[in-house]
Amino acid sequence: MHDILNVIMDEIRDFRTSHKNIKVVPxxxxDEIRDFxANRYDFKDSVPIEKVFNDVKYSMRxxxxxxxxxxxxxxxxxxxxxxxxxxxxxxxxxxPQLASWSHAPAANEIENITLNYFLKKFGMDPEKGFANFTxxxxxxxxxxxxxxxxDKFPEYGNKGLRSLETQPVxxxxxxxxxxxxxxxxxxxxxxxxxxVIGTDDNLKxxxxxxxxxxxxxxxxxxxxxxxxxxxGTTSAGIIDPLDRLAGICTEYELWFHVDxxxxxxxxxxxEYKKYFNGxxxxxxxxxxxxxxxxxxxxxxxxxxxxxxxxxxxxKIEADYMPDKTQETxxxxxxxxxxxxxxxxxxxxxxxxxxxxxxVAETIKKQVLLGEKLRRKLKSDGWIIVNKTPLPVVCFTHxxxxxxxxxxxDIISRIYDRQDTWISETILKSNMNVLRACxxxxxxxxxxxxxxxxxxxxxIEGEY
Ligand SMILES: *Cc1c(COP(=O)(O)O)cnc(C)c1O
Numbered sequence: 001m002h003d004i005l006n007v008i009m010d011e012i013r014d015f016r017t018s019h020k021n022i023k024v025v026p027x028x029x030x031d032e033i034r035d036f037x038a039n040r041y042d043f044k045d046s047v048p049i050e051k052v053f054n055d056v057k058y059s060m061r062x063x064x065x066x067x068x069x070x071x072x073x074x075x076x077x078x079x080x081x082x083x084x085x086x087x088x089x090x091x092x093x094x095x096p097q098l099a100s101w102s103h104a105p106a107a108n109e110i111e112n113i114t115l116n117y118f119l120k121k122f123g124m125d126p127e128k129g130f131a132n133f134t135x136x137x138x139x140x141x142x143x144x145x146x147x148x149x150x151d152k153f154p155e156y157g158n159k160g161l162r163s164l165e166t167q168p169v170x171x172x173x174x175x176x177x178x179x180x181x182x183x184x185x186x187x188x189x190x191x192x193x194x195x196v197i198g199t200d201d202n203l204k205x206x207x208x209x210x211x212x213x214x215x216x217x218x219x220x221x222x223x224x225x226x227x228x229x230x231x232g233t234t235s236a237g238i239i240d241p242l243d244r245l246a247g248i249c250t251e252y253e254l255w256f257h258v259d260x261x262x263x264x265x266x267x268x269x270x271e272y273k274k275y276f277n278g279x280x281x282x283x284x285x286x287x288x289x290x291x292x293x294x295x296x297x298x299x300x301x302x303x304x305x306x307x308x309x310x311x312x313x314x315k316i317e318a319d320y321m322p323d324k325t326q327e328t329x330x331x332x333x334x335x336x337x338x339x340x341x342x343x344x345x346x347x348x349x350x351x352x353x354x355x356x357x358x359v360a361e362t363i364k365k366q367v368l369l370g371e372k373l374r375r376k377l378k379s380d381g382w383i384i385v386n387k388t389p390l391p392v393v394c395f396t397h398x399x400x401x402x403x404x405x406x407x408x409d410i411i412s413r414i415y416d417r418q419d420t421w422i423s424e425t426i427l428k429s430n431m432n433v434l435r436a437c438x439x440x441x442x443x444x445x446x447x448x449x450x451x452x453x454x455x456x457x458x459i460e461g462e463y
Contacts, residue, residue: 004049011057012085018442022061023418024069033063070443071420073436073451075234076262076291083353084295084346091342098340100321101328108328111344114351115301118287121267122303123280130307132335133289133343134300137261138179140286143302143310143336145170145183145226147284148255150313152225157313161188169217170226171195173205173240174429175233177259202387203238203427205229207248214252226255231276232263235425235435236385237392239263242278249283258282261300263390265292269360272367275389283309292363294441295346302335310334362441366391369438369448376452381459385427391438394427397459405463407432413458420451 014020040055041047067077096104098111115131134140148170149156155163168189172180174196184194195213200206214224227249229240242258249256258264258279264287266272267279279285282305289299304310307329316333332338351359370391374384377395386394399405407424411434414420422436436451 025418078294079440083349087346099332135298136300140302144257144284147309148226166223205240228257231260237388237390246281262291289347366438
């Protein structure tokens with residue numbers, strides 16, 4: 001055992017150095033990996049762990065898109081902190097069961113102190129509010145919709161949606177995360193219950209259109225119950241006008257959810273709090289630790305202002321579960337999951353080891369790098385198409401807008417070179433643009449210049 005642990009320790013050390021000798025973007029067809037595995041593993045005979053580890057290492061290094069690389073400018077998947085690697089290992093080692101408080105008192109309280117810290121940062125009262133770790137933003141958003149349905153339609157829990165006299169509908173912007181469509185499907189609301197509101201010139205939810213849609217739904221016999229604003233859209237980092245959305249929700253008695261899966265972490269930087277005006281009025285908030293707080297997946301968080309909503313939505317009596325105490329809340333009876341992994345340890349250890357000032361500095365550093373990238377691209381002749389204080393840059397080029405080239409042409413050539421990764425996205429449902437996001441706290445100006453140089457070469461090349 002000692003030997004294999006040392007080998008793994010060496011790999012952790014080696015993979016976290018900047019010269020790990022890997023390609024950022026893999027080039028592989030499914031059959032190559034399937035053959036590699038099928039030739040070695042049929043699970044009939046035992047294979048020594050050293051050999052299994054070597055096969056895992058070989059395939060993971062060779063056939064992964066390396067999101068932890070400083071030249072991955074992608075989809076909010078960060079380089080992870082060392083404390084989160086240690087925490088995930090310890091979680092597997094102790095394997096605490098967090099479903100009930102009494103099974104894992106220490107683990108539950110380690111999560112609670114961490115969640116309460118963020119509850120306060122989001123302007124909620126830990127004495128009245130409630131928070132839990134989730135697998136990610138999709139689960140957090142689902143939790144929000146379930147709580148809102150339970151709050152706004154008391155018969156929903158027992159009699160179901162079919163007992164309602166009117167069809168509930170909810171509102172997101174055209175730039176919101178697509179998880180809401182799945183959520184509408186899963187909850188039984190139906191995908192048509194999602195009202196997609198148009199955006200203004202800056203890609204923010206148009207509150208005039210929102211109000212009109214609510215009015216028109218009410219007069220056609222639908223029952224609006226929730227608005228989900230986004231604080232940092234996935235494609236373009238746009239923060240919806242949260243304060244105005246909160247006002248509309250108060251006026252029409254709707255649940256106000258804010259999906260801050262990525263952007264929410266920026267509230268740790270005092271100077272950036274102003275971008276999130278109105279967030280403190282949310283009924284519930286989604287924020288992923290596995291995005292901008294740089295812990296490993298899956299580390300989502302869900303926050304809500306009034307804990308009775310969570311307790312009502314997920315209440316359950318199970319004879320075989322241990323007795324409850326008065327001062328604690330059991331997560332099996334207040335969240336979606338039952339058996340519960342110690343998700344929060346990696347965020348606890350990251351916050352504890354780095355401290356809030358250093359975490360805020362890493363966020364700020366990435367914001368400044370985003371600004372540098374924006375300036376550099378502009379000076380190289382690119383056109384920046386999104387306006388956000390957050391480090392996501394969406395851009396196009398006169399050669400693209402003229403129809404001479406498609407963003408996909410640039411992308412496929414970048415992937416071909418395997419050194420850096422950016423993506424293509426669609427804004428306003430028909431504008432294809434390139435997208436680069438600073439996701440790695442170890443990315444430097446050198447990495448930005450490397451990306452800019454590749455882009456310049458490609459846009460000036462022959463096609
Ligand atoms: C990433 C993201 C989600 C989904 O979160 P997961 O952790 O991937 O489940 C939801 N909303 C927004 C705005 C996101 O960026």
